[in-house]
Amino acid sequence: MTITIPMQRSYDRATDQLRPVEIIPNEAPYAEGSALIRIGETHVLCAATIQEDVPRWMKGKGKGWVTAEYAMLPRSSPVRIEREAARGKQGGRTVEIQRLIGRSLRAVIDMEALGERQVILDCDVIRADGGTRCAAITGAYVALALACRGLADAGKVKRNPLKSAVAGVSVGVLRGVPVLDLDYREDSKADVDVNVVMTDRNAFVEIQGTAEQEPFSPETLQSMLSLASSGLRDLFAAQRAALAD
DSSP states (O other), X not given: OOOOOSSOOGGGOOTTOOOOEEEEEOOSTTSSEEEEEEETTEEEEEEEEEESSOOGGGTTSSXXXXXEEEEEOTTSSSSOOOOHHHHTSOOHHHHHXXXXXXHHHHTTBOHHHHOSXXXXXXXXXXXXXXXXXXXXXXXXHHHHHHHHHHHHHTTSSSSOOBOSOEEEEEEEEETTEEEESOOXXXXXXXXXXXXXXXXXXXXXXXXXXXXXXXXXXHHHHHHHHHHHHHHHHHHHHHHHHHHHO
């Protein structure tokens, strides 16, 4: 049931609606797979690179590896973000997010079917308005799926190594009301902020949740998970449409 909150949402959305979603495949033509994902004013370019090698600690095991890198471009936000390369090290937030993206993608791929090769997903935030990590996961899956399709078409793998789709979405509590897909304005004022990553087989990969103010009840958590499931169905549909192009 849609509930009205005393605050107008972007795009005049109801509490259970995503921002407009667009996934454009093959936006980085030199990559083995790529996608530009736009969720409202959050835009992330995701590109997959296949390396015919694996990290040293994986050699000889007959398995592949999938990893990710994440970055926010300097003018992806209203105030310029200093390049982490200029500081000489990545920040904790960046490391946390790219590890989350990597875990999410590894959860849906058969490493033995991939063979001894590595897929690197570069996720660069072009424009940020909340939910960048969830957008990166959702777009990176499309880039990974295109790269795996290329391997299968070239006969480099016996079968497509992807086992299912994966996507991420944010939910939260705003002024006491559970809402789906928070933009930055909402996220900065939310009582609760949760990121949910699931497969299209209705299985959880990761749930990250924090009470910014008062602790929240199991009933509130269940309401947020129901909202997340609804939003993820729409994101899986957008992924399928992008891959069908």
